[in-house]
Amino acid sequence: MPEGSSIVSTLRSAGCVFAEDEARLLLDAAHTPDELDRMVEQRVNGLPLEHILGWVDFCGSRMVIRRGVFVPRRRTEFLVRQAAMIAKPGAVVVDLCCGSGVIGAALSDFLASCELYATDIDPAAVDCARRNVEPRGGRVFAGDLYHALPRQLQGRVDIVLANAPYVPTRAIGMMPPEARLHEPLVALDGGTDGLDVQRRVAEHAADWLAPGGSLVVETSAAQASETSLLLQHFGLATRIVRDEDLDATVVLGQLRR
Known part of the structure; x- marks a missing residue:
């Protein structure tokens, strides 16, 4: 060689x-x-290394990654750890816009056990997510956000995880070629202000969360205040947390009891 x-x-x-x-x-x-x-x-x-290898190291575990699927960023580990701080073993967890499914899978590992569900609109992502989620006892559904979930989950979800696309459409062209050329646009494009999908996630969160349940959203430092305001608009009490080393920003929204 x-x-x-x-x-x-x-x-x-x-x-x-x-x-x-x-x-x-x-x-x-x-x-x-x-x-x-x-x-x-x-x-x-320019093919992402993870697509070549077929796996990514995420939160200390080797997770499956397939070509054409969004590659989870290191900063998203911060979202998982924030969720792990407020979730309890056995929690009902939903991972929206799950992509490869590594976020829900990693949280399941942290909790040792949870009732895990994940959804994505992209068939390639759903197939990849099943390889990470199903070995942990979870289920993955193809469809648009909450619409893909079993109706019996309404009102009993403890944690909703959402690393929804939040890049403004005009900024897509400035992203590194690895992302622009090899990751699906649906996993990147957050609309004019970058908050289109987050807005839809927040709008229906209260219908699915159990009393005291939480919506955990990754966003950017520049968008954090707007993300927080839109969660508040839909009835959630919020706080913004940040990790400077990872350049990671998360908004935590809790449904008032």
């Missing part, structure tokens, strides 16, 4: 910031020199 140092140089020349780490992962994953060559070429051409 090609030497690691030459792969590092190739990746670094292509703009990979963590070239050494990526080279090691590709070397470990490849079974033959030809396979390694293909993987390196794919990475040089």
